[in-house]
Amino acid sequence: MTKIDWYILRKFIGTFIYSLMILLIISVVIDITEKVDDFMTHNLSLQTIVVDYYFGFIPHIAALLFPLFIFISVIFFTSKLAYRSEIIAILSAGVSFRRFLRPYWIGAFLFGGILWLGNRWTVPNANRIRTTFENTYIRSRDAGKTQYDRTTRIDSFTYVTFGSYDPGYKGGSNFVLERVEGLDMTFKLRADRIMWDSTNGTWKLSYVSLRRINGLKEQWWNKQDTTLKIPLTPKELVEERNIQEAMTTPELNRYIDREELRGAEGLNTFYVEKYRRTSSAAAVIILSLIGAIIASRKVRGGSGLHLALGIVISASYIIFLQFSTVFSTKASLNPLLAVWIPNFLFGGLAVWLYMRAPK
Numbered sequence: 001m002t003k004i005d006w007y008i009l010r011k012f013i014g015t016f017i018y019s020l021m022i023l024l025i026i027s028v029v030i031d032i033t034e035k036v037d038d039f040m041t042h043n044l045s046l047q048t049i050v051v052d053y054y055f056g057f058i059p060h061i062a063a064l065l066f067p068l069f070i071f072i073s074v075i076f077f078t079s080k081l082a083y084r085s086e087i088i089a090i091l092s093a094g095v096s097f098r099r100f101l102r103p104y105w106i107g108a109f110l111f112g113g114i115l116w117l118g119n120r121w122t123v124p125n126a127n128r129i130r131t132t133f134e135n136t137y138i139r140s141r142d143a144g145k146t147q148y149d150r151t152t153r154i155d156s157f158t159y160v161t162f163g164s165y166d167p168g169y170k171g172g173s174n175f176v177l178e179r180v181e182g183l184d185m186t187f188k189l190r191a192d193r194i195m196w197d198s199t200n201g202t203w204k205l206s207y208v209s210l211r212r213i214n215g216l217k218e219q220w221w222n223k224q225d226t227t228l229k230i231p232l233t234p235k236e237l238v239e240e241r242n243i244q245e246a247m248t249t250p251e252l253n254r255y256i257d258r259e260e261l262r263g264a265e266g267l268n269t270f271y272v273e274k275y276r277r278t279s280s281a282a283a284v285i286i287l288s289l290i291g292a293i294i295a296s297r298k299v300r301g302g303s304g305l306h307l308a309l310g311i312v313i314s315a316s317y318i319i320f321l322q323f324s325t326v327f328s329t330k331a332s333l334n335p336l337l338a339v340w341i342p343n344f345l346f347g348g349l350a351v352w353l354y355m356r357a358p359k
Contacts, residue, residue, distance in 0.1 A: 056129030
């Protein structure tokens, strides 16, 4: 690392931090204007809003736009270097273009590593704070609604159905448990009422009828009350939005394994979140390289032209990412491929730009 390397790296880090701070201030102001009515309705104190919400919101929005603001920051400070002919002087002194890009690689891997670690632990914990606040105060009108005909698979052979379930009372009616092995039903339990017992961690059943089927033989009996211990809790019956964002990577892996065992559908959303945490860190490196190559040429339009081009590339990246993830969550596109398609495309663009860059 020479003085020029440290000079470029300081510009890289300083410009990004400055840009990120401006972004966060603007994002917080916009978010406050959208949620001020909810804050006032619940008579929340400033401390509650800051500690219980914005301590989670700020890391969330920072991680969300991290790669794009890295890209914009690289273009901004590199175009300034090019406009002042500093890059021309560096290359004229015998420094190769490949050697010139070394501090960009170092900065990109530094920030990419920070984002990768943050996506695995810090950001999910922050999202847990944010989503808890939103579910309590922002989306409270949607919470506690009775669910009807809710069917869940709790293991490879067992299915449970709630005719109705009230999350507030943690109970329901017309409960059915069925065990199916192959094409045959071997056991069926039906209860008029079901209620969660938080003390023992079991379900209390009332007016129960049971059937055990073994080929042509069948046993049938009734019980007034009984208890049932199954791997299902009231928390799992509450439909939460974006719960995958509030899980650390180990928690997300365990959740996916459990839901696969239950035969749950719609897991592509969770796979997309799992793979996105790595692909977004790789995007930091790719976009940093693209930004450095584009902005290193001195052009008549100066920084304005470079920034305009950067915005177009950023928008294209977002569009490709949204299209691929939608095809994964709503269709059958492989989640791993979905989150990496933009990186493959823009990685190819980075190689093409590097080959054409004046050396």
